[in-house]
Amino acid sequence: MFGFVVLAVLVLLALWLVGQFNGLVGLRNQVQNAWAQIDVQLKRRADLIPNLVNTVKGVMKFEQETLEKVMNARARALGATSMAERGAAEGEVSQTLGRLLVVMENYPELKSNQNALQMQEELTATENKIGFARQFYNDVVMKFNTAQQVFPTNLIAGMFNFKPADFLQMTEADRVVPKVDLAVS
Amino acid sequence: MTAVVPAQGRATFYELQAKNRRNSVMLVVVFVGMVAALGAGFDYFFLGVGSRGADGGGMPFPIATFGALIFGSLYAMQGWYLGASQVLGASRARPADPANPAEKQFLNVVDEMAIAAGITAPKAYVVPDPDPNAFAVGRDPAHASIAVTEGLLASLDREELQGVIGHEMSHVRNLDIRAMTLVTALFGAATLLADVTRRGLYWGGGGRSNRSRDSDRSGGGGGIMLVLFVLWLLLAILAPLLGRMLVLAVSRSREYLADASSAELTRNPLGLASALRKIAGAHEPTRLINQGSAHLCITDPRGLKLNESENAAADLFGTHPPIGKRIQILESMAGVVSSEGPIGGS
Numbered sequence: 001m002f003g004f005v006v007l008a009v010l011v012l013l014a015l016w017l018v019g020q021f022n023g024l025v026g027l028r029n030q031v032q033n034a035w036a037q038i039d040v041q042l043k044r045r046a047d048l049i050p051n052l053v054n055t056v057k058g059v060m061k062f063e064q065e066t067l068e069k070v071m072n073a074r075a076r077a078l079g080a081t082s083m084a085e086r087g088a089a090e091g092e093v094s095q096t097l098g099r100l101l102v103v104m105e106n107y108p109e110l111k112s113n114q115n116a117l118q119m120q121e122e123l124t125a126t127e128n129k130i131g132f133a134r135q136f137y138n139d140v141v142m143k144f145n146t147a148q149q150v151f152p153t154n155l156i157a158g159m160f161n162f163k164p165a166d167f168l169q170m171t172e173a174d175r176v177v178p179k180v181d182l183a184v185s
Numbered sequence: 186m187t188a189v190v191p192a193q194g195r196a197t198f199y200e201l202q203a204k205n206r207r208n209s210v211m212l213v214v215v216f217v218g219m220v221a222a223l224g225a226g227f228d229y230f231f232l233g234v235g236s237r238g239a240d241g242g243g244m245p246f247p248i249a250t251f252g253a254l255i256f257g258s259l260y261a262m263q264g265w266y267l268g269a270s271q272v273l274g275a276s277r278a279r280p281a282d283p284a285n286p287a288e289k290q291f292l293n294v295v296d297e298m299a300i301a302a303g304i305t306a307p308k309a310y311v312v313p314d315p316d317p318n319a320f321a322v323g324r325d326p327a328h329a330s331i332a333v334t335e336g337l338l339a340s341l342d343r344e345e346l347q348g349v350i351g352h353e354m355s356h357v358r359n360l361d362i363r364a365m366t367l368v369t370a371l372f373g374a375a376t377l378l379a380d381v382t383r384r385g386l387y388w389g390g391g392g393r394s395n396r397s398r399d400s401d402r403s404g405g406g407g408g409i410m411l412v413l414f415v416l417w418l419l420l421a422i423l424a425p426l427l428g429r430m431l432v433l434a435v436s437r438s439r440e441y442l443a444d445a446s447s448a449e450l451t452r453n454p455l456g457l458a459s460a461l462r463k464i465a466g467a468h469e470p471t472r473l474i475n476q477g478s479a480h481l482c483i484t485d486p487r488g489l490k491l492n493e494s495e496n497a498a499a500d501l502f503g504t505h506p507p508i509g510k511r512i513q514i515l516e517s518m519a520g521v522v523s524s525e526g527p528i529g530g531s
Contacts, residue, residue, distance in 0.1 A: 034303070121286065121289060122293070124293075124343070125290075125296070128297045128347075129297050132297055132301035136302075139303070
């Protein structure tokens with residue numbers, strides 16, 4: 001009888017362990033997935049920028065510098081070898097691109113250019129998606145890290161060597177993403 | 186500000202999901218009980234099941250109870266699986282067209298909000314109606330659709346649209362639309378059964394003289410029988426109304442939550458506040474969205490004044506909380522957020 005009780009307790013304990021472990025693995029995968037999402041959007045932005053620049057450079061003769069800055073930052077982001085370098089360059093892309101999107105408002109010719117409007121909407125959407133993907137990434141990281149820190153899951157996290165994931169710090173560049181009024185009408 | 190996203194929003198959203206799951210289970214239980222009671226009453230009072238087995242006059246098998254349960258379940262199941270496409274079809278919604286700039290923007294905003302909510306992007310539909318409105322339908326996030334009217338796309342700017350889509354996306358993520366689809370399916374089935382039962386009273390029951398049956402029973406517990414009979418009649422008559430009120434109560438309480446979740450997703454409560462103000466300004470009813478779907482919309486499509494007052498009638502029969510109050514709450518949220526620092530992450 002006593003042996004049976006011990007056995008039952010052990011089985012329950014094992015089941016609980018498995019459940020907690022799988023929960024942590026699930027969260028870790030979510031973190032990786034959220035990270036990949038950001039990457040997808042950053043790549044899309046890098047693809048879109050040359051199109052936008054080509055569309056507007058004829059009209060925006062007086063903004064060659066702005067256009068160059070965007071292209072340069074983009075090139076640096078694509079050629080980055082380290083994570084830190086890439087992060088800095090992507091932040092710069094956000095900043096310079098945001099400025100370009102604002103300056104575009106000063107060119108009435110662009111407002112009647114269907115192609116330019118379309119590019120502007122696509123880039124605004126992508127820029128937003130990057131922001132929201134980062135926001136979601138941080139939310140998931142918060143869940144993952146909290147799960148590793150609370151008792152008793154922290155014992156399992158320690159046992160199987162789970163490491164807390166890093167938050168994305170919202171940089172200056174993120175914060176100055178301008179609010180462009182893009183009512184299509 | 187280190188601008189790390191606060192976690193409590195996430196926790197609330199899990200609580201909301203859990204609450205919706207619990208409510209859904211409860212709804213199914215209430216539904217089964219109600220349908221069984223409708224059927225059993227019919228069996229007992231009109232077919233004589235269980236009361237007159239001995240004299241051979243009654244049915245030996247509670248056919249109405251089982252019939253009601255089977256029919257009710259089948260009907261509710263078709264509502265569960267086909268309800269969303271029926272609502273979309275009835276409002277003449279068509280898939281958003283990426284070639285149209287306004288609808289392309291709508292598609293983009295849906296994608297953005299899906300990323301913010303961390304779910305697969307729902308399908309995006311456009312309803313050809315000039316009045317601004319929006320709704321979400323679907324039995325789960327993987328089968329969800331968000332529809333907006335042409336009027337909404339024409340009158341809102343990008344940030345306002347984001348607020349509205351954020352609101353609808355929250356309904357999807359928090360499993361509100363799942364609960365609403367269930368309520369609608371069950372409510373539809375219960376209403377239909379109650380209708381059938383009432384017809385049964387006129388056609389079936391009348392002929393077979395239930396008065397004689399009452400006298401059969403009057404020997405023992407006739408009074409109780411009468412009370413039971415009256416209760417059962419009330420159930421048959423009031424089921425549709427009760428169902429309706431249940432739908433409304435569920436719907437109203439979710440609107441504030443969806444507003445708050447929208448602000449959490451967009452980090453911009455003022456976008457939705459300004460959208461609501463514009464929508465409230467358009468008093469025309471949304472003609473293409475039929476009455477039965479009112480509870481699914483961002484504001485009441487019937488253009489009723491009822492939803493704007495705060496009296497008891499509005500509490501019982503309005504589908505939405507007063508829009509002024511919603512705007513006020515969102516604006517106070519913006520006050521709180523801006524005093525904490527700049528909003529990160531666009």
